[in-house]
Amino acid sequence: MKINQIAVFLQNKPGHLSGICRTLCDQGINIVTLSLADTQQFGILRLIVKDWERAARSLEAAGYLVQIREVVATEVDDRPGGMAEVLDIVSAAGVNIEYVYAFTFQKHNRAVLVFRFDNADKAIEAIQAAGRNVLTPVDLFTEE
């Protein structure tokens, strides 16, 4: 099961990032997590939100360049070595990671890793075969 991530093109200019957050705020959309990749001149903001379709629509309407991309989220223990175990699994499966970011998950005292793999299905298979949990949107967005 994959999660839909929103990527937004970001210009390295004052106010550009806050404009994006403001747009989402106006729609009452909460950002579960975000990651920012940037160069001197431009950046890519990656967002995980519950109502990704509405978020993408409102960002597009506000003139932002948006792309929806399926990513894979998996839980790890929030302790030293937690992430390494998952990385070992995917690397043993011969899958490349294009990028990864992490956030801690309040409800279980666990961390969530969000991956973009070059071969997502193969990665999911390997992670599940190792007895680990691949998160669904339900897992991620259900409030306690």
Next chain:
Amino acid sequence: MNSTNIAKPLVENAVWQPEELLERPALEILQTQRLRALVERLGKRVPFYRDAFARLGISADDIRSIDDIRRLPFTTKSDLRENYPLGFMAVPREDVVRFHGSSGTTGRPTFVGYTRADLDLWANLCARFLYAGGLRKWHTAQVSFGYGLFTGGFGLHQGIERIGASVVPASSGNTARQLILLQDLAVEYLICTPSYALHLIEGIHSGTLDRNSLSLKGMFLGSEPWTEDMRQRIENDLGVYVENNYGLSEVMGPGVSGECAYRTGMHVQEDHFIVECIDPETLEPVADGEEGELVFTSLSREAFPLIRYRTRDIASLTRKPCPCGRHTARMGRIAGRSDDMLIIRGVNVFPSQIEEALLRVKATAPHYMIEVDRPRTLDEVTVRVELQPAMFSDSMAELSRIRDQISASIHSVTGLNMKVELVPPNTLTRFEGKSKRVTDHRILQQG
């Protein structure tokens, strides 16, 4: 003649060929004769002109005075392109002894050919401005323009040889070697870009170059836009005499016009070219002293003569008397272009080339803007490209790859390295009508 406001010349007032001093009535008779012969020749040999003359119902017999030139058709760069590669050639191929070319909008050069007589004439036309600028047979002159299709290198080379001075054909690039040649061969005259002259000044100011190691007396600058302020600075800081000249390969190459010792504008070599200055919109002549587009007819060229070639260069003409003794029209510095051509580090660049480069990367060209700057002595270009949805990716590697592809494509079309910046859609200014894609921050207009 009132010449009180004209500064005394810094070099001897000298004339290379006696016909430079023709008085206007004799000059205009000569021009009319040559124009009539040209119309006769082109009507027979170049289909473009044969058809145009037929359409206008005009023949050589209709050319009775110099004003009759206005009855003849214009020739444009796109006419040259449409007749690519050699549609304008007016002699049999076997009579052509050399080809040169200029860069164009499509990545293909515009070719021009020269017969042996053309080369002989061209050498004398270059010798005219070199001699007027002080070059003599006992001097050594270095040519730092590129030797190749570009007419600058070979044109100046021939002019120097014609005078009988020693020529050092350094060609362009390799500034360290340029300097060794200048020093070790005690070069007195340098033909280079204004950027290179400024580079030498920087070297002197920073202490890496000793002015006393140079024998330089004078410079003939060109192939890049420059200003009167830059001349002042180069003359003051380098202690050299700097002369300006003008030419373009479609018309001949360097030597179409050049300054005399009084430097009151560039004397057009009117015995071989008819110059007109027109309003680029109405195509009507503008008055002397007013800026307009320069139009040249190359009267004496054998291989590639053109009638009323629209240069797109904006300048003014004056026919006020000049104390040097020549009666020819003089043109001011080029004040701009009537099209959107840019000259970047001496290379002609059209915005349409950037568009072509973008199209090579993606099937639909995104909106873009070109920004030109000269932070120090060299031109720098930034191309801002609006990302299209299809180009956007959540992967940094992917975006960087697109940017690098655009850079490489621009380099392959223009031959220049330009900085590419990706920007969000709809963030660049849109213009109504004729879109203005270029912001030029270089301060080049003369003050």
